[in-house]
Amino acid sequence: MRVLFISNGYGEDYVAVNIIKELREIDSSIEIEALPIVGEGFLYKKNEIPLLGPHKKLPSGGFITNLKILYKDLKEGLLNLHRKQWKEIKKWSKKNGYIIAVGDIIPLFLARLSQKNFFFVSIQKSVYYTLKDDKRVNIQKLSKNKAMEIAIRTYLLEYFLMRSENLLKVFPRDLLSHLILEKTGINSEYLGNPMMDGLEPENKIPINNFYNYIKILILPGSKIPEAYYNFQLLTEGILNLLKSGADEKFLFLTAISPNITIKELENILFSKNFIKYIETKDYILFKNKSHVLILTHAFSDCIHHAQIGLCMAGTATEQFVGLGKPAISIFGKGPQFTKKFALLQKRLLGDSLFLAKNAEEIPKIFSMIYNNSELLEKISINGRKRMGEKGASKRIAEKIYQIIKV
Known part of the structure; x- marks a missing residue:
């Protein structure tokens, strides 16, 4: 059995x-390969997953927000890279196998174009982005036409690609998106959000030394050089907090991506x-009077121990909120974390952001x-509702295997 x-x-x-790990647990004989459309496939290589076709790090990092960034990618060979990748997919598709597209329209389009049977793990888009007030949506009373209008506005061309006869199942990122898609006749099933898996603490930072500190997560994002500007802005927020007259001692847990200098x-x-x-191999500790800031790559430790987040990131912010915790974002200048991005993320995460x-x-x-216990309880419920409980990767892998083993 082959899976790409x-x-x-x-x-x-x-x-x-995460899904591949679970599939391997179910059946180690499955022949699994991966094609990262963007980047060099670091996570696949780290987990010894064979890569198909050429892969290259591009200036945009896959986040094309304007023509200037698109031009930089084109200059670095974007079209030639995609042409070669498509040739590899066509070659792979000559034998029996299944494709699992993860992300948005590009992997979905390539899966559809391959003419193989495929699955779509939709983690980029949500109807929460589209709806100004999701609390007004009554799924039972919602007509099919209205549901289709919401689905098309949310997914655009993706919606029509999801109507393919070769599509075996769509796994949306949240329950509301699933219910809307299902209402329109899309073969959808909600099994949770796999972004909430693999986040167990690694215990790499000395958190027990700071039991009486208020613990605040700092997320500057991962895109260079934007992350440095974001960090500058977030440290200004930190200093404002320290000047505000609060008597408490603060521990700022700063989770940084491996590409940051x-x-x-x-x-x-x-x-x-x-x-x-x-300074140790796992973290660097800084002091400002009685307050402490830690720089570390131990992301899971940071999000589990922090009580509140100061965040200027995408997926990482969503994962933190998914643990039932509140996040505060500052409008940035982009190219990723702009005012527009922050407002869209607010729609997605609702009361938690x-x-x-x-x-x-x-x-x-x-x-x-x-210390607002009523608000914190509301935030906790909302975050888990928007992002789902952990275990989705296993449930999705089990569903995929149940369908393809027949």
Whole structure:
């Protein structure tokens, strides 16, 4: 039995790898390959998953938000790369097998074009992005035509590709999206959001030393050089919080991606009067008076131990909110984390995400959330509803295997 995973971004690779691990647990004889449309397939290589076709890191990182970024990708050989990738898919498709598209329209389009039977793990789009007020949607009373209107506005061309006879199943990222798609006749099933899997703490940071500190997550994002600007903005938010007269001691857990240059972040911290105190292979600890900031790659540790997040990221923010925790975002200048992106993310995450126009607003929003038990309970319920419980990767793998083993 042959299976090809096609994905188009770091978050999509992450989801694909989690599902592949579960498929291998079910049946180790399945011949699995992967084609990362964007990037060099770092996560696949790390998990010893064979790669198909050429792969290359492009300037956009798969996040094309304007013509200037598209031009940079084209200049670096985007069209030639996709042409070669398509040739590999055609070659792979000459034998029996199934394709699992993870992400959005590009892997979905390639899966449809292959004329093989395929699955679609839809993790990019949600009807929450489209609906101004999801609380007004009554699925039982919603007509098929109205559901189709919402689905087309949400998924655009993807919706029509999902109507393919070769599609064996769509796995949407949330229950509401599934119910809308199902209402229109799409072969959809909601089994949870696989982005919430593989997030178990690694216990790499000395959290027990800071039991009486307020723990705040810092997420500057992963795109370079935008992440450095975001970190600068977030540290301004930190300093505003420290100046606000709060008597508490703060621990800022800063989760950084492997591609970020530590030296750049250190220079920003030094300019804000943070002093490097301890450096190990797993973390670097800085102090500012009685407050502490940790730089680390141990993302799962950070999101599990933090109580509130200061976030300027995409998937990582969603995963933190999915644990039932509140996040505050500041409008950035992009190319990824812009005001428009933040407003769309607010629609997706609802009551769990708070938006600050600038770093000066952070203390006011923080004081509104912290120690407000009624609000925190509401946020906890909302986050888990929007992002789903863990275990989706296993459930999706089991469903895929149940269909293809026949």
